[in-house]
Amino acid sequence: MTTGQRCATDDVHCITCSDEGIEMTVVEMTQCGAQCRDPEGIDQRVEVDLVEPVAIGEVLLVHAGVAIANVSRPPAPNQPVTS
Amino acid sequence: MKFVDEYRDPELGRALATQILAETEPGRHYKVMEVCGGHTHSIYKYGIDDLLPPNVELVHGPGCPVCVIPMGRVDDGIAVARNDGVIFTCFGDMLRVPGSKQTLLDAKAEGADVRMVYSPLDALRIARENPDREVVFFAIGFETTAPSTALTLKRAKAEGQTNFSCVCNHVTIVPPLRALLESPDLRLDGFIGPGHVCTVVGARPFDFIPGEYGRPVVISGFEPLDILQSILMILRQLREGRCEVENQYKRVVPQDGNLKALEVMAEVFALRPHFEWRGLGFISQSALRLSDEYAEFDAERRFATPNVRVADPKACQCGEVLKGVIKPWECKVFGTACTPEHAIGTCMVSPEGACAAYYNFGRYQRQREAV
Numbered sequence: 001m002t003t004g005q006r007c008a009t010d011d012v013h014c015i016t017c018s019d020e021g022i023e024m025t026v027v028e029m030t031q032c033g034a035q036c037r038d039p040e041g042i043d044q045r046v047e048v049d050l051v052e053p054v055a056i057g058e059v060l061l062v063h064a065g066v067a068i069a070n071v072s073r074p075p076a077p078n079q080p081v082t083s
Numbered sequence: 084m085k086f087v088d089e090y091r092d093p094e095l096g097r098a099l100a101t102q103i104l105a106e107t108e109p110g111r112h113y114k115v116m117e118v119c120g121g122h123t124h125s126i127y128k129y130g131i132d133d134l135l136p137p138n139v140e141l142v143h144g145p146g147c148p149v150c151v152i153p154m155g156r157v158d159d160g161i162a163v164a165r166n167d168g169v170i171f172t173c174f175g176d177m178l179r180v181p182g183s184k185q186t187l188l189d190a191k192a193e194g195a196d197v198r199m200v201y202s203p204l205d206a207l208r209i210a211r212e213n214p215d216r217e218v219v220f221f222a223i224g225f226e227t228t229a230p231s232t233a234l235t236l237k238r239a240k241a242e243g244q245t246n247f248s249c250v251c252n253h254v255t256i257v258p259p260l261r262a263l264l265e266s267p268d269l270r271l272d273g274f275i276g277p278g279h280v281c282t283v284v285g286a287r288p289f290d291f292i293p294g295e296y297g298r299p300v301v302i303s304g305f306e307p308l309d310i311l312q313s314i315l316m317i318l319r320q321l322r323e324g325r326c327e328v329e330n331q332y333k334r335v336v337p338q339d340g341n342l343k344a345l346e347v348m349a350e351v352f353a354l355r356p357h358f359e360w361r362g363l364g365f366i367s368q369s370a371l372r373l374s375d376e377y378a379e380f381d382a383e384r385r386f387a388t389p390n391v392r393v394a395d396p397k398a399c400q401c402g403e404v405l406k407g408v409i410k411p412w413e414c415k416v417f418g419t420a421c422t423p424e425h426a427i428g429t430c431m432v433s434p435e436g437a438c439a440a441y442y443n444f445g446r447y448q449r450q451r452e453a454v
Contacts, residue, residue, distance in 0.1 A: 021227065021279045021335075047204060050230055050343045061282060061335055064174075064224075065202025066231035068344060069282045069335050 090306030119277035120147030142407035143437035157182035173221035258369035276302035285340030362402025401428035
């Protein structure tokens, strides 16, 4: 990568500055975390210590390889998009 | 796609824009700050500002950790990276941030072993795979990122990993917001709160904004309809004379945050007495260091660093952009001497920086046409 190129992690984001959380679906539980799938179908191993318990099929908010929220177990009912 | 498509519906977006217009009072100018760089990026990527009435102005906040890291800290990282035997790891966006003389990428080109990682856990893995090398992770980011660093260090300690350490530059979002609210040259009507930071810290840390400064806060998601609805909620509070913290992003953000993440952060980190923010100066208790229990993993104790404060380039007006005092295109070097390819200021380095967002999504061209 040269100085002139964009962030090498992603062409349109930097993960720290974007305060980015990618919503990923748990596809497999392993002994060292969970295998999760992002919206583009790419699988990645994710650390789930901070959001356990986690089950296959649940959607996690993942930042820098670590799940920080379990979107499938929301803390309160979803607010309508229009109000 | 669940949680994506339904929040990008153009019809609903237009309906929200109509409701926003209805909430505004003619003759009043509204200034709403989006705290987070991710919001800035979404606003320009999706053209959200084009849907707003002319009297609703979005002001870009300091929530881009690459943008606020001072050059002296970059120099410290480069000094560590230049040590023989060191593998220096950092997020990709950090590689291009200018220090006083060069970037980490420049240091890499000159022979330093600098590697990009997606997660601090990847840096720890590199340490395991290279037991005869010192592996250093350059940690940056707000409370969204700090838990991953904390978890990594906790794991390194449990494993007894002696060749792993961290240059800790983690910052916290509340102190700079307080500094902005104390700033005499900035009048804001409300805040779009940082959704993913709140996933970790919850909504309560923002109670001081309505409580002490009388400004509404709406914690927001990052999709276009999330942001539009948050603006609507802020304007509605203003019209109704209310002032409180509301949570638009309830589908993700719990009121109390992620208690496990807060617990591990409290174990691994301690507050620094003060820390320099680019453009904002020194802000007390605004950044994290490693706690005494984790001091053995502190790269600043393991390696000598210059630890020198470096003034920003005179031509660069990132400080005023970060405080929302000027728009990016009003900076003297925007789009001329300072571009994403040859950035002078940090706001042009990160795609989430306000300058890069303006530049990449056509605002530069539009402003020129308007002139």
